[in-house]
Amino acid sequence: MMISERSATLDRTACERLDRDDPLRSFKDEFVLPPNTIYLDGNSLGAQTKGAANRAQEVIADEWGTGLIRSWNTAGWFDLPTTLGDKVAGLVGGGAGNTVVTDTTSINLFKAASAALKMQATDAPERRVILTQRENFPSDIYMLQGLAEQLGDDYEVRLVDDAEVTAGFPNTMTAEVALVVLTHVNYRTGRLFDMSSTTSAIHAGGAMVIWDLCHSAGALEIDLAGSGADMAVGCTYKFLNGGPGSPAFIWVAEALHNRATQPLSGWWSHAKQFDMSPEYAPAEGIRRYLTGTHSAISMSVAEVGLNTFGRADMAQVRAKSLALSDLFIDLVEARLSAHPVEVITPREHEHRGSQVSISHPEGFAIMSALIERGIIGDYREPSILRFGLTPLYIGFTDVWDTVEALRDILDNRTWDAPEHKLRSAVT
Known part of the structure; x- marks a missing residue:
C-alpha cells in the first residue's frame, strides 16, 4: 500500500x-x-452512506409512524446514546460504557471542561488557567472563553502555539494551569499530535486534558484509555459519515465518571429519570453526561455510518x-x-x-x-x-x-x- x-x-x-x-x-x-x-x-x-436514507425512512414511517411513543422502548430509542457510544468507543479506544453520543461537540466540550474544572477546584483550587492551541478550532476557544467568563474568580484562557504543544509545554505548564484542551489533528494544517506523550506531559504538570477528536475519529487509530486521557469530545458527521449536524460524542475515563457533575443537568442525566422528582440526582457512570431528549432520527442515521466503520x-x-x-x-x-x-x-x-x-x-x-x-x-x-x-x-x-x-x-x-x-x- x-x-x-x-x-x-x-x-x-x-x-x-x-x-x-x-x-x-x-x-x-x-x-x-x-x-x-x-x-x-x-x-x-x-x-x-447508502443505508442512511432507508434507515431514516424506517424510523419515520415505521418506528415513529406506527410505533409512536412506544418506540422509545420497542425500537431502542431510549438507549441510543449509550448504544452508539459503545460503537464510537470501539473506534477511539475508549472501552465499553465510557462514551455517549449526544448534543454537539461545543456543548459536550462545555460539559467536559466544567466537570474537569470542578474536580480541579477540589484538588488544586489555585489552578485557574485553561490552555488551548491558538490553532484550535475557533468554536472550542469560544466555548472555553465563555466558560471562563461565567466562572469568574480569575479563570482565564491562554493560547499556545503548536510548537509549544509538540515540545511538551516547556514554557506554559505552570502551577496555575488546571486544564488543557487540545484538538488531536489541527483542522487547518492536518498536523497530528501524539496523544500519549502529550497527555503524560500535561499530567506531569498537574493539569487535566480534554482531547477534541473531530478531525481524527474514523481517520486513524486512537487509544484514549491507553494514553491515559481524562476526557474527549468529537463529532460523527466528518470521517464517521453520520450526516450534516449529526450528534457528537463525549468520552470520560471510567475513574472520573462519578467525581463531578456537569452543569447542563437535564432530565436525561438524572439517576431516576421517570420518577419526575423536582430534585436533581445525577446518574451513575457516563449517563450523567447526557442532557435532554435526543433526536431518534439523526441518531439512527448516524448509526449507519458507525456500523460501516465497524466492518473496517x-x-x-x-x-x-x-x-x-x-x-x-x-x-x-x-x-x-x-x-x-x-x-x-x-x-x-x-x-x-x-x-x-x-x-x-x-x-x-x-x-x-x-x-x-x-x-x-x-x-x-x-x-x-x-x-x-x-x-x-x-x-x-x-x-x-x-x-x-x-x-x-x-x-x-x-x-x-x-x-x-x-x-x-x-x-
Whole structure:
C-alpha cells in the first residue's frame, strides 16, 4: 500500500493498479457519490452512506409512524446514546460504557471542561488557567472563553502555539494551569499530535486534558484509555459519515465518571429519570453526561455510518490514509513546482492526520475553480486549500486526477475569473 518512490516515476496507470490492489476498495460501494465527482471534503462533512436514507425512512414511517411513543422502548430509542457510544468507543479506544453520543461537540466540550474544572477546584483550587492551541478550532476557544467568563474568580484562557504543544509545554505548564484542551489533528494544517506523550506531559504538570477528536475519529487509530486521557469530545458527521449536524460524542475515563457533575443537568442525566422528582440526582457512570431528549432520527442515521466503520480494519484505514497523502504531497511537489504552492501538512507520518493542506495566495479562487470541475475540497483562511482523504471512498486515481486538475487550473489561470472570487456563506 505504501508508496516508496517519489511520484515523478508514477503515472495514472500506476494509481489505477494501486486502486485494484486496495483491500478497502469494496467500501466505496457503500456510499452515495454523485457521478463525475471526486469528494475530498469528508474532513468537514462525510459522504452519505447508502443505508442512511432507508434507515431514516424506517424510523419515520415505521418506528415513529406506527410505533409512536412506544418506540422509545420497542425500537431502542431510549438507549441510543449509550448504544452508539459503545460503537464510537470501539473506534477511539475508549472501552465499553465510557462514551455517549449526544448534543454537539461545543456543548459536550462545555460539559467536559466544567466537570474537569470542578474536580480541579477540589484538588488544586489555585489552578485557574485553561490552555488551548491558538490553532484550535475557533468554536472550542469560544466555548472555553465563555466558560471562563461565567466562572469568574480569575479563570482565564491562554493560547499556545503548536510548537509549544509538540515540545511538551516547556514554557506554559505552570502551577496555575488546571486544564488543557487540545484538538488531536489541527483542522487547518492536518498536523497530528501524539496523544500519549502529550497527555503524560500535561499530567506531569498537574493539569487535566480534554482531547477534541473531530478531525481524527474514523481517520486513524486512537487509544484514549491507553494514553491515559481524562476526557474527549468529537463529532460523527466528518470521517464517521453520520450526516450534516449529526450528534457528537463525549468520552470520560471510567475513574472520573462519578467525581463531578456537569452543569447542563437535564432530565436525561438524572439517576431516576421517570420518577419526575423536582430534585436533581445525577446518574451513575457516563449517563450523567447526557442532557435532554435526543433526536431518534439523526441518531439512527448516524448509526449507519458507525456500523460501516465497524466492518473496517482501522489499521488498513490508517495505512491507506498515509499512502494517499504521501501520493498527494509528492504529486503537488513534483507537478506544481512552477507555482507559489506550499504544502503545510507535515511530511512525517507520526505528525500527519488524514488531510493534505496546501497554501496559495489565490487559494479561495483556485478551490472555486476546482469545485466547478466536480472536485470538491474546501478553503480556510489564510489562503489554505484543504483536501480530506477519506480512505473508505477515496482512491489513488482520485488523487492523481485532483492534482492534474490543479495543474491545469494554475497553468492556465482559470481561477482568475470573476465568478471564482465570489464568496458564499460557507467556504
